[in-house]
Amino acid sequence: MVDEDPTRLHLEVYDTKSGLWHPDLGDLVQPDGWELLPSGDAFLTRQVKSAGDYWVLFRPKGRGQHRRQLGLLAPVEAIAAAREAAAVTAARRETQRESSSRQRERTETAYRAEFEEAVLRWLAFAPQHQVIADEIARGAVDRAAVVGSGRVGRTKQLTLDERAALAARAFIRHRHTDYEDKLFSLELSELDIDSDVGIHDVGDYREIKRTAHGEVDAFLEQHRGQ
Incomplete structure (x- = not known):
């Protein structure tokens, strides 16, 4: 590796107080005619990378921290060409995004x-x-299908019918039983704030949940066709 021209390698280099540094090659000098393309524009980054030569520039991480990518060091010409391509295709890319x-x-x-x-x-x-x-x-879907929520309406581990059943039962439990009122009345004194025990581990909560399950079943039986 050390016998190759570093400018031909897609190196990950670090911006240190003493200059550029690479774990294997040691101290490096920024090649003539290269400049920094800051991180933040995915299109420009892809264009420069596809053009050929570049180094990925990082800020060294401190203790307990992740390293931070600053951008790409690449030939001025490659960066200029990428910016020109961005300008030419801006309208088309905006249309694609829309x-x-x-x-x-x-x-x-x-x-x-x-x-x-x-x-x-x-x-x-x-x-x-x-x-x-x-x-x-409507209520079950509004509650369970929020994008990015991780709720039952977004899981891929269940069939649509299974998701529907869980979402409907949850909505009925919250809106058509006294489940929430009982939760609010659950005495906080039962929770030890210095322990890892949460409300879901308290015996009364489990009993409230069991009772609500039966109330949901009764509600469904009352409203379903005979």
């Missing part, structure tokens, strides 16, 4: 509609209870 955003919105709208239909199928309420079924379906 198109992708609209596609995500369409996909999300379609998923929410499919999720609501799955909840309604699972509820199987009698016709006279259709209004409350619609309310539960």
